Amino acid sequence: MRGLIQRVQFASVVVDGETVGEIQEGLLLFLGVEKDDDQAKVNKLLEKVLKYRVFSDENGKMNLGLKDTDGGLLIVSQFTLVADTRKGLRPGFSSGATPEHGEKMYDYFVSRARELHPDIATGRFGADMKVSLLNDGPVTFNLEV
Template sequence: MKGLIQRVSHACVKVDGEVTGAIDGGILLLLGVEQGDSQATADKLLQKVLNYRIFPDADGRMNLSLSDTAGGLLVVSQFTLVADTRKGLRPGFSRGAAPDEGERLYDLFVHRARETHGAVETGRFGADMKVELLNDGPVTFLLEVPPVD
């Protein structure tokens, strides 16, 4: 499972011109689900997202996490994040989870995030989405969690 996190001043996602999720300061998470991912993989990535220290402390050092700052979390499904780009000029998507399994794990991730963090907004799985954001820093990290049994 992969998560591209961006520290944002604000972000929103729209489907057919309608805002489905919006946050002020916090993290925009683009979430990619791969074959072999499980509930345990999702839980491990969620803990990493919530506790990864990318927010500045009083001295301006990245020492605070989303849990520390109580910022918003905007979760957007992004199957292209798991594409194989090692060869050629066209991405391969054989690593991605099947759509129904990807949606199940995405929904589980969001459910657990809401239980743990509360301030969670989302896009719509499988939809054509428009994402707007103001990256703060810019600060962007790719978090990867291998499948966990």
């Protein structure tokens, strides 16, 4: 399971001209599911996302996690994150989850996130999404479990 987090001042997702998810200050998470991912990996990545210290404390140091700031978390499924790009000029997706398994793990991730954090928004799994954001920093991290 892979997650790409970006610290944002705001972010939103539009599907077919309709805004389906948006947050103000917080994290935008692009989530990639691999075929061997399970609920244990979801829980581990979610804990990391919520606690990863990317927000500044009173001294300007990145010492605070999303849980410390009560910022928003916008979760967007992104299959291309699991691509193998080591060879050639075309990405390989052999490690990627099937659409059914990917959606199941994505839905579980969102469900658990809503249990653990008050401000959760999402994109729409499998949809053609238009994502807008204002990256703060920029601060971007690739997380794997």
